[in-house]
Every structure is written in structure tokens, then in C-alpha cells.
Amino acid sequence: MRELRxxxxxxxVAISAIGGLRxxxxxxxxxxxxxxxxxxxxxxxxxxxxxNHVCAASPTRLRPCSLGEPGAVISRYHKIDGYDWLAIPLxxxxxxxxxxxxxxxxxxxxxxxSLRNSYRRAHLLAYAPDIPEGKKNxxxxxxxxxxxxxxxxYDRRIYGFQIQTxxxxxxxxxxxxxxxxxxxxxxxxxxxxxDFSRTLLNVYYPHSIHRNFFVDLGITTPKxxxxxxxxxxxxxxxxxxxxxxxxxxxxxxxxxxxxxxVLESVVKSKKYxxxxxxxxxxxxxxxxxxxxxxxxxxxxxxxxxxxxPGDTLTKATDSAPETMTPTPSAATGTNTAxxxxxxxxxxxxxxxxxxxxxxxxxxxPQL
Numbered sequence: 001m002r003e004l005r006x007x008x009x010x011x012x013v014a015i016s017a018i019g020g021l022r023x024x025x026x027x028x029x030x031x032x033x034x035x036x037x038x039x040x041x042x043x044x045x046x047x048x049x050x051x052n053h054v055c056a057a058s059p060t061r062l063r064p065c066s067l068g069e070p071g072a073v074i075s076r077y078h079k080i081d082g083y084d085w086l087a088i089p090l091x092x093x094x095x096x097x098x099x100x101x102x103x104x105x106x107x108x109x110x111x112x113x114s115l116r117n118s119y120r121r122a123h124l125l126a127y128a129p130d131i132p133e134g135k136k137n138x139x140x141x142x143x144x145x146x147x148x149x150x151x152x153x154y155d156r157r158i159y160g161f162q163i164q165t166x167x168x169x170x171x172x173x174x175x176x177x178x179x180x181x182x183x184x185x186x187x188x189x190x191x192x193x194x195d196f197s198r199t200l201l202n203v204y205y206p207h208s209i210h211r212n213f214f215v216d217l218g219i220t221t222p223k224x225x226x227x228x229x230x231x232x233x234x235x236x237x238x239x240x241x242x243x244x245x246x247x248x249x250x251x252x253x254x255x256x257x258x259x260x261x262v263l264e265s266v267v268k269s270k271k272y273x274x275x276x277x278x279x280x281x282x283x284x285x286x287x288x289x290x291x292x293x294x295x296x297x298x299x300x301x302x303x304x305x306x307x308x309p310g311d312t313l314t315k316a317t318d319s320a321p322e323t324m325t326p327t328p329s330a331a332t333g334t335n336t337a338x339x340x341x342x343x344x345x346x347x348x349x350x351x352x353x354x355x356x357x358x359x360x361x362x363x364x365p366q367l
Contacts, residue, residue, distance in 0.1 A: 025170055026053075026163065027051050027163055027201065028161060028244075029225055030046075030047065031222045032222065033257055034259060035156045044260060045223070046075070046152075046156075046222060048074065049200050050071060050072070051071050051170065053165070053170050054072055060083060060182055069089075070089070070308070071090050072088060072089055073090055075193050075196060077149070078184070080144070080184070083183070084182050085182060086127070090309070091103075092150050093149070093151075094152055094308065096116045096118075096151035100308055103307065108251050108252045111251075112155075116141075119150050119151075120141060130142065153248060155248070156248055157247055157255075158245070159226070159244075159303060160303070160306075160309055161229050162244065164240040176203060194221050197225050198210070198211075209228040209232070243302075244304045245303040245304070246306055246308075246309070
């Protein structure tokens with residue numbers, strides 16, 4: 001497979017070559033793997049929605065995209081300047097840079113923090129201001145969850161479940177969310193990021209996404225939203241539906257964890273299921289039966305690997321699968337490569353069989 005930086009350069013050239021083409025409107029659930037200590041404790045991950053024809057006039061105001069803009073990612077966050085949801089342009093959301101060409105081939109935690117802070121200072125000071133004068137580390141980046149707004153692909157692998165929309169549906173969505181109150185009331189159990197994704201997708205396709213009271217105990221999880229959307233697409237074959245995977249940026253940052261549902265995380269973890277089995281074998285058996293009956297849903301193994309949704313890194317069809325050529329990290333000087341499992345399905349023409357191109361350019365709108 002081509003080196004990541006070469007692939008990104010080819011992407012920019014290819015996007016320019018397709019000039020006036022305009023892709024259809026799409027909405028994609030981003031099912032994002034958990035990471036870090038909290039991710040080990042709560043393996044349900046994060047959910048966001050990518051809309052390729054809806055852009056961010058600001059993080060709290062939506063507008064139709066102009067030709068060439070790749071769209072925005074929208075999600076619910078906890079304690080970011082009092083807002084319920086925020087919208088970030090696609091490329092900064094994934095990589096904390098404004099141009100695809102500037103995405104690093106490898107990254108460590110220092111580079112990740114630097115890129116995030118640079119983008120915050122340029123575009124997000126109103127939502128995450130510097131530490132004020134008179135306090136420790138005055139003038140530096142604040143703590144808090146604003147880091148979740150940008151650079152997601154440094155911390156985790158992301159799976160996308162994409163379904164077609166229309167311009168009218170996009171406008172209906174924008175009008176609804178621009179006119180509604182945007183006040184934060186995050187609740188991990190019943191008003192979380194997956195609940196936001198469920199509500200948003202139900203604007204486009206009413207009753208398509210629902211909670212699962214059997215295997216998730218009524219808690220909406222990213223995996224349940226993906227399961228619901230996939231089943232809805234299966235029932236409506238007239239709708240174009242596809243999946244993609246955005247790999248975690250290679251480097252020394254710890255890899256993200258596989259994503260689980262509520263009962264799935266209990267059944268698959270000895271530290272939970274063994275004590276429950278000892279205290280109440282019937283309950284433990286019920287959990288296992290519930291999981292085996294309706295709780296199994298795996299991330300798609302045939303998802304197209306994409307650095308940016310709409311772009312596909314391909315490999316030659318007449319050669320054996322290859323891994324990405326290791327490249328020295330500018331930040332660490334180490335050689336890194338993505339997992340060999342992140343290969344790219346292609347058709348006989350050497351292109352993705354189920355993906356559409358990005359719009360004509362990758363210009364990121366200024367916030």
C-alpha cells in the first residue's frame with residue numbers, strides 16, 4: 001500500500017482532477033473506538049454524525065456547503081462552553097489541520113497536542129479560551145473536553161455507516177437545529193452522544209434508530225445506532241448504503257480499543273461476568289443469552305479504508321496484500337505502520353466498489 005503521505009498528495013491531485021463533479025448528499029454515523037483509561041472502563045466509544053453537504057458557519061451555526069467543501073461533523077459534548085452540540089469541519093475534526101496535505105504521516109502525543117492547540121487558537125478561542133492571567137499556566141491551553149472537537153483520528157479508529165440523504169432533508173435538518181436552543185444537558189446514561197446521533201438520524205429517517213432495552217439496558221450506544229442504521233438500510237435497499245473505516249494515525253500514541261455494547265462489555269470481561277456469576281448465576285446466564293440473541297454486531301471487516309471519507313487508498317489487485325511502508329516520524333524519529341489488517345477492498349479497476357469521490361476541492365471553511 002502507498003505511504004500515507006503519498007496517498008494524501010494523490011488525494012489532493014485527484015480531487016482537483018474531478019473538478020465540477022458534485023457528489024450526492026450523505027449522512028454518516030461515525031462509530032468511534034474508545035481509548036485511554038476511560039475507554040478501558042467504558043468501552044462503548046463515541047458517536048458523531050458526518051454530513052457531507054452541511055457545513056459549519058460556526059461551531060454552533062449550520063449552513064449549506066459551497067462547492068468543494070467536504071462538510072462537517074456534528075456531535076454532543078460534555079461541558080464545552082455550555083453547548084449541547086458543536087459542528088466542526090471534517091478535516092480538522094479528524095486531524096486538527098485545515099488541509100488534507102498537512103495531515104502528518106505519523107504522530108506522537110506532543111505533535112497531537114501542538115496541532116490541536118494551534119487550531120484552537122486560530123478557530124476555537126471563544127469555546128476554549130486560554131488559561132486566564134493570574135492562574136497557573138496562564139496563557140496556555142485549558143484542560144477539559146474541547147480536545148474531542150478536533151484530531152479524533154490521532155486517538156482512535158473510526159467506522160462510518162453512510163446512507164444517502166437529499167438537499168431538502170439537509171435543509172430541514174439545518175433549520176431545525178439552527179432554530180432550536182443549543183444548551184448542554186449531557187447525561188452519560190440517557191442523553192449522551194449516541195442519543196444525539198439517534199435523534200439526528202431520525203430527523204432524516206423517522207423511527208430508523210432506536211434504543212435496545214434488551215442488550216443495552218435502554219442506554220443508547222454507538223454500536224446500537226450502527227446496528228439500527230444497518231438494519232434500516234437492509235429493509236430499504238433503494239437507499240444507497242456503504243461503510244468505511246478511518247484508521248488511527250500511525251505513531252506512538254496508544255491504539256484505541258474495540259468498541260462494545262453494554263451487555264457485551266459485561267459478558268466479554270471476566271472482571272464483571274465472574275463476580276456476577278458467583279453472586280447470581282441466573283443473572284449472568286441471562287446476560288449471556290441476551291447478548292448471544294440480539295447483542296452481537298461486529299465492525300464491518302470489508303469497510304473501505306479511507307483517510308478522509310470519500311477518498312480511498314487502494315492497492316494493486318494483482319499483488320498480495322501489503323502493509324504501509326514504515327516512515328520516520330517527524331516528531332519521534334521512529335518507524336511506524338498501520339496494522340496489516342487495515343487493507344483496502346478494491347474492484348477490478350483498482351478503485352473502491354462502493355464509495356463516491358469527495359467534492360471538487362478540500363478547502364476547509366474558516367470559522
